[in-house]
Amino acid sequence: xxxxxxxxxxxxxxxxxxxxxxxxxxxxxxxxxxxxxxxxxxxxxxxxxxxxxxxxxxxxxxxxxxxxxxxxxxxxxxxxxxxxxxxxxxxxxxxxxxxxxxxxxxxxxxxxxxxxxxxxxxxxxxxxxxxxxxxxxxxxxxxxxxxxxxxxxxxxxxxxxxxxxxxxxxxxxxxxxxxxxxxxxxxxxxxx
Amino acid sequence: xxxxxxxxxxxxxxxxxxxxxxxxxxxxxxxxxxxxxxxxxxxxxxxxxxxxxxxxxxxxxxxxxxxxxxxxxxxxxxxxxxxxxxxxxxxxxxxxxxxxxxxxxxxxxxxxxxxxxxxxxxxxxxxxxxxxxxxxxxxxxxxxxxxxxxxxxxxxxxxxxxxxxxxxxxxxxxxxxxxxxxxxxxxxxxxxxxxxxxxxxxxxxxxxxxxxxxxxxxxxxxxxxxxxxxxxxxxxxxxxxxxxxxxxxxxxxxxxxxxxxxxxxxxxxxxxxxxxxxxxxxxxxxxxxxxxxxxxxxxxxxxxxxxxxxxxxxxxxxxxxxxxxxxxxxxxxxxxxxxxxxxxxxxxxxxxxxxxxxxxxxxxxxxxxxxxxxxxxxxxxxxxxxxxxxxxxxxxxxxxxxxxxxxxxxxxxxxxxxxxxxxxxxxxxxxxxxxxxxxxxxxxxxxxxxxxxxxxxxxxxxxxxxxxxxxxxxxxxxxxxxxxxxxxxxxxxxxxxxxxxxxxxxxxxxxxxxxxxxxxxxxxxxxxxxxxxxxxxxxxxxxxxxxxxxxxx
Numbered sequence: 001x002x003x004x005x006x007x008x009x010x011x012x013x014x015x016x017x018x019x020x021x022x023x024x025x026x027x028x029x030x031x032x033x034x035x036x037x038x039x040x041x042x043x044x045x046x047x048x049x050x051x052x053x054x055x056x057x058x059x060x061x062x063x064x065x066x067x068x069x070x071x072x073x074x075x076x077x078x079x080x081x082x083x084x085x086x087x088x089x090x091x092x093x094x095x096x097x098x099x100x101x102x103x104x105x106x107x108x109x110x111x112x113x114x115x116x117x118x119x120x121x122x123x124x125x126x127x128x129x130x131x132x133x134x135x136x137x138x139x140x141x142x143x144x145x146x147x148x149x150x151x152x153x154x155x156x157x158x159x160x161x162x163x164x165x166x167x168x169x170x171x172x173x174x175x176x177x178x179x180x181x182x183x184x185x186x187x188x189x190x191x192x
Numbered sequence: 193x194x195x196x197x198x199x200x201x202x203x204x205x206x207x208x209x210x211x212x213x214x215x216x217x218x219x220x221x222x223x224x225x226x227x228x229x230x231x232x233x234x235x236x237x238x239x240x241x242x243x244x245x246x247x248x249x250x251x252x253x254x255x256x257x258x259x260x261x262x263x264x265x266x267x268x269x270x271x272x273x274x275x276x277x278x279x280x281x282x283x284x285x286x287x288x289x290x291x292x293x294x295x296x297x298x299x300x301x302x303x304x305x306x307x308x309x310x311x312x313x314x315x316x317x318x319x320x321x322x323x324x325x326x327x328x329x330x331x332x333x334x335x336x337x338x339x340x341x342x343x344x345x346x347x348x349x350x351x352x353x354x355x356x357x358x359x360x361x362x363x364x365x366x367x368x369x370x371x372x373x374x375x376x377x378x379x380x381x382x383x384x385x386x387x388x389x390x391x392x393x394x395x396x397x398x399x400x401x402x403x404x405x406x407x408x409x410x411x412x413x414x415x416x417x418x419x420x421x422x423x424x425x426x427x428x429x430x431x432x433x434x435x436x437x438x439x440x441x442x443x444x445x446x447x448x449x450x451x452x453x454x455x456x457x458x459x460x461x462x463x464x465x466x467x468x469x470x471x472x473x474x475x476x477x478x479x480x481x482x483x484x485x486x487x488x489x490x491x492x493x494x495x496x497x498x499x500x501x502x503x504x505x506x507x508x509x510x511x512x513x514x515x516x517x518x519x520x521x522x523x524x525x526x527x528x529x530x531x532x533x534x535x536x537x538x539x540x541x542x543x544x545x546x547x548x549x550x551x552x553x554x555x556x557x558x559x560x561x562x563x564x565x566x567x568x569x570x571x572x573x574x575x576x577x578x579x580x581x582x583x584x585x586x587x588x589x590x591x592x593x594x595x596x597x598x599x600x601x602x603x604x605x606x607x608x609x610x611x612x613x614x615x616x617x618x619x620x621x622x623x624x625x626x627x628x629x630x631x632x633x634x635x636x637x638x639x640x641x642x643x644x645x646x647x648x649x650x651x652x653x654x655x656x657x658x659x660x661x662x663x664x665x666x667x668x669x670x671x672x673x674x675x676x677x678x679x680x681x682x683x684x685x686x687x688x689x690x691x692x693x694x695x696x697x698x699x700x701x702x703x704x705x706x707x708x709x710x711x712x713x714x715x716x717x718x719x720x721x722x723x724x725x726x727x728x729x730x731x732x733x734x735x736x737x738x739x740x741x742x743x744x745x
Contacts, residue, residue: 071588147571150568153245168571169596176531182525
């Protein structure tokens with residue numbers, strides 16, 4: 001289920017912006033854009049690139065980068081499915097960095113906490129290990145892909161139900177009318 | 193009329209290489225004048241319905257701009273003593289019909305009278321190729337006005353603007369919150385912010401709809417054709433003449449010249465990868481400031497050992513990127529600056545910096561969302577801009593507050609033309625066709641960096657006056673390592689010893705070879721070159737048509 005604007009919502013918006021009659025000229029193009037919005041991969045879908053075990057580990061790392069707290073995080077956004085999708089696309093270099101980095105991280109987990117699986121550690125233990133590797137290529141790649149999976153179009157596998165967009169207050173709507181924000185509303189209300 | 197189809201062995205009047213800001217206009221003008229035209233474009237013909245709000249596709253995968261992962265590597269080095277390395281984005285441009293006019297931000301500042309004669313007003317600058325243009329603002333003004341009306345520009349004459357023969361066809365875009373904040377801050381500093389002119393329609397014009405403020409301009413193609421790309425404004429008219437054939441997916445390998453010193457045909461790989469050649473009476477290169485010099489180098493032969501039309505040795509030299517600066521801040525109330533066009537106000541009080549500062553330069557400052565309004569780019573860079581952790585709950589919660597409350601004031605500045613900033617052929621790296629890659633050598637002149645520092649510091653003052661918190665900023669204090677403004681590499685001039693084309697865009701060396709694109713510029717302007725490239729294209733097309741009518745090509 002994607003929360004991208006649908007036809008009904010669009011027509012409601014158009015009605016609200018009726019004073020901007022030119023918007024109607026663009027209606028076919030906007031509707032086409034709405035129809036192109038594709039849903040995220042279903043939860044529990046099979047992985048294409050990643051092994052199930054390593055996927056669980058990467059997902060646990062992503063969940064520390066963008067945690068689930070009062071609002072959905074990387075887990076709910078399906079970041080791991082995004083990673084699975086894009087890593088299939090000529091990104092062997094990133095995959096190598098990720099697999100090597102995970103192996104190193106699991107070694108640290110073993111050494112520090114006698115636990116071979118990162119995802120089985122407590123969150124505090126996980127954070128402690130990640131702080132140590134904050135400046136590594138591995139962590140930079142994980143952070144980049146986590147953010148990308150949180151905030152890219154759902155058709156790449158993440159940002160399920162647009163939870164990433166919702167988190168930051170972004171609405172992927174195809175048409176807006178002024179006022180856009182507080183200060184321009186105030187400016188135009190002030191008789192300018 | 194239907195799009196023309198020409199056999200490759202038939203000699204058409206013109207082959208135009210590149211369908212971008214200049215090439216799209218050139219094709220429309222020459223085809224409208226009745227000439228047979230084949231327009232070569234290496235990318236696909238994407239249209240409004242093909243474009244999406246796709247950050248991953250455009251900004252990471254480079255679906256429009258391509259890179260080494262797509263078989264189009266470019267290399268970079270700062271100085272000629274270094275070995276250049278393959279980089280993701282060096283001389284960036286969009287590979288599609290309309291070129292970078294499709295995915296640019298649409299800022300459309302005219303150059304001013306001073307831009308065309310700055311060397312004689314300001315004095316020459318030792319160690320640089322700083323020079324006057326062979327034309328003046330008055331020569332180009334009628335064509336700026338044609339760009340306003342035929343391409344479509346929205347704006348309002350500002351206090352410092354050069355004289356114009358006709359008003360803008362469309363009123364300025366509605367001001368955004370960042371524009372209001374810049375305007376108020378400028379007032380406090382005794383400066384003037386005025387509506388930013390943009391190549392985006394604020395209302396229907398020439399059969400195209402007005403902007404619907406979706407927010408995806410810079411880096412994206414317009415989904416409703418409100419952005420005034422040559423793809424939206426010119427190509428349909430060029431094809432409708434029945435005189436223009438658009439060949440997409442076609443990469444030109446060489447411009448072939450004969451013993452008489454005339455070009456006769458261009459060779460290219462067609463959409464199926466098959467080598468072809470198209471004969472033509474004349475060739476117009478509009479391939480951009482990186483690909484045009486590259487093509488001239490690749491077209492070297494016995495008569496032109498250093499590259500076609502390069503007896504001056506100036507092909508590829510004088511590459512100018514324009515400088516840039518960015519200062520961001522957070523505000524108490526939501527701006528939602530991720531909506532609508534990139535910039536709605538601009539400050540041009542420092543178009544020319546006081547020579548008493550001890551360095552040459554000038555520019556303008558506009559107001560924007562600090563990450564071009566896109567969520568992924570914002571999340572990646574927000575901790576760097578506003579402080580705080582780069583991951584974890586606090587990072588996440590900061591993003592939630594900052595995205596809609598952020599603004600940036602961005603500076604756009606001059607670059608000096610230098611021999612040592614250039615495009616050449618890489619001796620080691622080749623592209624998917626086996627052609628040597630574009631090798632860029634670039635180090636900003638000390639004056640260019642000093643100018644950036646000036647605009648960076650002024651932007652901080654403005655951001656403080658606007659009442660922002662978490663103010664931070666950036667300018668490339670060690671020099672830029674890539675840009676999308678590709679200017680000066682086949683400069684215009686009266687003297688064949690120091691320039692590549694004359695003031696009518698004909699190459700000094702080859703009478704039926706013309707060049708019009710960013711490479712034609714003699715100086716860099718103040719960071720928004722596309723409108724001038726388009727005005728030059730209207731003017732060049734008129735002069736080339738007149739030459740053809742006189743039988744002089």
